[in-house]
Amino acid sequence: MTQVLEFRLPDLGEGLTEAEIVRWMVDVGDVVAVDQPVVEVETAKAMVEVPCPYAGVVTARFGAEGAELPVGAPLLTVAVGAREPGSAEGAGTAGDPVSAASQEEETSGNVLVGYGTGARAARRRRVRPASPTGRDRPDRPGYGTGGDSPAASGPGPVASSAGPAPGETPGPAPEPGRRAAPGAPGGTPGPSSTAREPVWDSAVESPAPDAPRGIPALGDAVLGTARSAHEGPVAVISPLVRRLARDSGVDLRKLRGSGPDGLILRVDVEHAVRVGAGATEQRVPTQPPQPTQPQEPTQPPQPSAPLTASGPVSAPDSATGTVPVSAPRPVAAPATGERIPLRGVRGAVADKLSRSRREIPDATCWVDADATELMAARTAMNAAGGPKISLLALLARICTAALARYPELNSTVDPEAREIVRIPEVRLGFAAQTDRGLVVPVVRDAGNRTAESLTEEFARLTGKARQGTLTPADLTGGTFTLNNYGVFGVDGSTPIINHPEAAMLGVGRIVPKPWVHEGQLAVRQVVQLSLTFDHRVCDGGTAGGFLRYVADCVEQPAVLLRTL
Structure with missing residues (x-):
């Protein structure tokens, strides 16, 4: 029996919120052991080799070398319990129960900062688009459909499970709440989803359809809305996010995080600050216009001059019949030269x-x-x-x-x-x-x-x-x-x-x-x-x-x- 577990980028300590992938140390299909280094990342402090807490077969990698991922973003998925890629035992259905004892044996005893390996991974389920327009998960540039984290943090998975071959009969659907292993019966999409790749959905409610994946919906981010209020502890890993919220006067308890499992990211706080500032500007009262005494016009009113990209066009000269051309407005030239990103x-x-x-x-x-x-x-x-x-x-x-x-x-x-x-x-x-x-x-x-x-x-x-x-x-x-x-x-x-x-x-x-x-x-x-x-x-x-x-x-x- 096989269960596909997702390994996310752990909190590397010292308030670090992101890391850049320098070198992948495993490929899709490789067998990994507990605590085996799988990727080398560069943080703002140093180069770090990240060990995987699971033993199994790598089924997908998230992010190419050079991509920058936030803490909590998916790194890779591992089929736990698979003996070797493509084996019969390693391709069991996702609906097979996995006991807590076997789960504990297949995870590491080490605990990274902000990431405990003894906890059971969140169950994943495969869903299909509810409408042919695909508004549930918009395919926009910079937003992938290979994971439930914002694609702005890095490219999608390098490898994904493929659909059935032509003429192949789809197997029974997996049990709700379970994720089917690659190639397993029940893991193939039905005819209604052949137009696009299947997406993975998590237990966290998705943002509003018109809001990008990396930014919370407008109604969720505005402070004081009852819909976005949370009870219990606030899901924040980074102390930098907490300090940004404290300095900006944002109540984290009233935010809905756009990160994995409701994690509040820096972009959520920044978006809440922008939305709050916009609402404040709209509430600023304006002075009513003061009434003025009507005056007798000395000349008949002239129609307003049409506007162009360079300014208003002057009225034609009555003597010559020509239209004087106004001087164009200066336009700032775009900055040229080599652009070097400030990261690492x-x-x-x-x-x-x-x-x-x-x-x-x-x-x-x-x-x-x-x-x-x-x-x-x-x-x-x-x-x-x-x-x-x-x-x-x-x-x-x-x-x-x-x-x-x-x-x-x-x-x-x-x-x-x-x-x-x-x-x-x-x-x-x-x-x-x-x-x-x-x-x-x-x-x-x-x-x-x-x-x-x-x-x-x-x-x-x-x-x-x-x-x-x-x-x-x-x-x-x-x-x-x-x-x-x-x-x-x-x-x-x-x-x-x-x-x-x-x-x-x-x-x-x-x-x-x-x-x-x-x-x-x-x-x-x-x-x-x-x-x-x-x-x-x-x-x-x-x-x-x-x-x-x-x-x-x-x-x-x-x-x-x-x-x-």
Whole structure:
């Protein structure tokens, strides 16, 4: 006996709402085991291999490589209980009961964030269009009929079950509420549905016929309607959707989600905001026209000039009989050039930097420092044998010591509570440029690490960044960022704070420059240090004290001995 189960894109954590398919690791017809990776996806944080919680035969894949899917969208379907593709046992009818024990044995014991594998999958049923016009499921560009999720999130399934061969007698219809396996008796469409492919319907009520699949119907989205009110918990996975609704004043309990099983998606909240704004504009009263005294016309009224695309046409000249041509209205030229979509890592960086500039009132101070003694100390450390110490590790060790003296900069701001949250642990992020874009891996417990430990951790995370194997945990949770843009051959910068942190230290290149040393002009190794900080967490005195302490440690590394 066989049951076709649908595996949806799970919540990958860290508030991620979508992922891009990078590489399929299985094909239709392949046999998969429990927890076997089936697809590699790229989120805004990292590349992730998604394991399948079911064991069976892959019957369909949803989305081609390069497609972007929202959390909760179908990934693939698996025929659980099928020994091999096309076998007699693997093609049982969908009406055969499956016991809870066998279901439990064929699912994984692992639980992904927001996705439990022990729960029984929702039953699917095959339905036919109620009318030949197909208004139940409109075939529009961008909306597929291969799944019950909005097709805007990705293409339809790569493979779908085909209808019967010519002359073949359709078998008995499957039991209501069950889905027939591909090729199984009862799974073929009847004569009335030969004009179009069968569609899968879920237990969730479909939107209104004239509303696109990815957007809730107008009557369902308007706040305050009794028809859209829900009782019980709100079906929302993403914390970003909750925050968007909270910031926009949308009551999620009064929304009907357009996602799988009634899941409220970001597009539902945005649509509700638009509908609410439109209703507000329609309710704005207009001032009634003031009555005016009639005046005697000095000339007979002229008919209004006809309108054209370039404006009204002037009346003909009575003397010449010609019609003057009015100047055409300027039309903005469409933007030309290559269009590169902002998605994946690049899109996530763009969103975070824009949010930082929008929400954080940042300020920058900088200072030049003589790094000659620091470079000499590093040379002496590496000459003594043992693991090599990197310059970035020494600068990181200086930063952790400075944060211990100025904890205001190792904090974040909670704007809703209007509170500054000081974080006791230093989780140091460092900017790393990769082929996929700028990433900021995070070193945990950096304040308790030695220079050797920091060097080792920097090397490990940098290697993972270049290979594209950083996990979301490697890229989140930072409290302070060190940005060594000197590797690009520049001296200074005004770095943008990595939201929601409160500060970032930028380090320029170390170059020989004329410098007054002990009263004499000499050539020294000079570096420029830039500190960008959130002015809400501290004033310029605190930021200047932090930066001055860092510069003193760079110029005289022995200062660090007081805090070690």
